[in-house]
Amino acid sequence: MTPLRQRMTEDMRVRNLASTTQGEYIDAVAKFAKYFGKSPALLGPEEVRAYQVYLVYEKKLSWSTFNVVVCALRFLYRHTLRKNWTVEKIPYAKKTKKRPVILSLDEVCTFIQAIPNLKYRVLAILVYATGLRTSEALHLRVCDIDSKRMMIRVDQGKWRTDRDVPLSPTLLTWLRAYWRAARPSHYLFPGEKAGTPLTAGNVERAMRRARRQSGISKAVTMRMMRHSFATHLLESGTNICIIQALLGHRSLNTTAIYTHVSSTTVCAVPSPLESLPNLPEPPAQS
Numbered sequence: 001m002t003p004l005r006q007r008m009t010e011d012m013r014v015r016n017l018a019s020t021t022q023g024e025y026i027d028a029v030a031k032f033a034k035y036f037g038k039s040p041a042l043l044g045p046e047e048v049r050a051y052q053v054y055l056v057y058e059k060k061l062s063w064s065t066f067n068v069v070v071c072a073l074r075f076l077y078r079h080t081l082r083k084n085w086t087v088e089k090i091p092y093a094k095k096t097k098k099r100p101v102i103l104s105l106d107e108v109c110t111f112i113q114a115i116p117n118l119k120y121r122v123l124a125i126l127v128y129a130t131g132l133r134t135s136e137a138l139h140l141r142v143c144d145i146d147s148k149r150m151m152i153r154v155d156q157g158k159w160r161t162d163r164d165v166p167l168s169p170t171l172l173t174w175l176r177a178y179w180r181a182a183r184p185s186h187y188l189f190p191g192e193k194a195g196t197p198l199t200a201g202n203v204e205r206a207m208r209r210a211r212r213q214s215g216i217s218k219a220v221t222m223r224m225m226r227h228s229f230a231t232h233l234l235e236s237g238t239n240i241c242i243i244q245a246l247l248g249h250r251s252l253n254t255t256a257i258y259t260h261v262s263s264t265t266v267c268a269v270p271s272p273l274e275s276l277p278n279l280p281e282p283p284a285q286s
Helices: 001-016 019-036 045-059 062-079 105-113 118-130 134-140 169-182 201-216 222-236 240-247 252-260
Strands: 151-154 163-166
Touching: 001 019, 001 062, 019 045, 019 062, 045 062, 062 201, 105 118, 105 201, 105 222, 118 169, 118 201, 118 222, 134 201, 134 222, 163 240, 201 222, 222 240, 222 252, 240 252
Parallel strands: none
Antiparallel strands: 151 163
16 A cells, blocks of 8 residues: 555545545545556646546546546545645536436336345335435344334444434334345345345346336336335325435435425426317327
């Protein structure tokens, strides 16, 4: 490990950055250094700009991945190398705002039935029943399931915060059936390697197979199950502040996006087409 990498790692640990964030930042800085064949300490704003152009035009990175690189370089030059030009010279990309795609109740059932493996089926049921992020669900431990209080504890979720979510009776029945079959001892959804949870990559592959099997045209993901959880709660009349707490959102503005895809909101206003007095009838089928 180079002295610069060691110093950056120490700086990230001092600021209590998540281990996954530390790994992403170190990887991004290493690729930046490799591109120029020099230590980042010898590079400046012009090289950063050239690298950003390369990432956009040649690598064609997604904007979310691009911004991870920006965060990594800003941290390196601002905190580790103590440069004062980082904010102006390392700009973020403006992310496109996309509204979540939601499954209907029937589509949720169809998709769950299309998952043949019990572990992945229960995982999908759990995410839809609780609204957990995929990473939060994968890191659940057996001891986090509190059947006496009918709650699930999310230990150190996103933003390094703990929260509790409700454990529904139906979900508890599925979890007990899964536990009798799989007998997990530590992580609720263990991976292939002992002492590690199931990986997100394995989950994504299982979801793609289930989507093909289900015949649903939407690109179903675990994240979509979380979106559907929030939207279906909103449509059933649940207060949006409660949904915010269950999802673990820091800002109510983040949760409010579901009001834009909820059928109770979108379909609440009748179309002016219904008020036209002399609209002709559609042609009869021949």
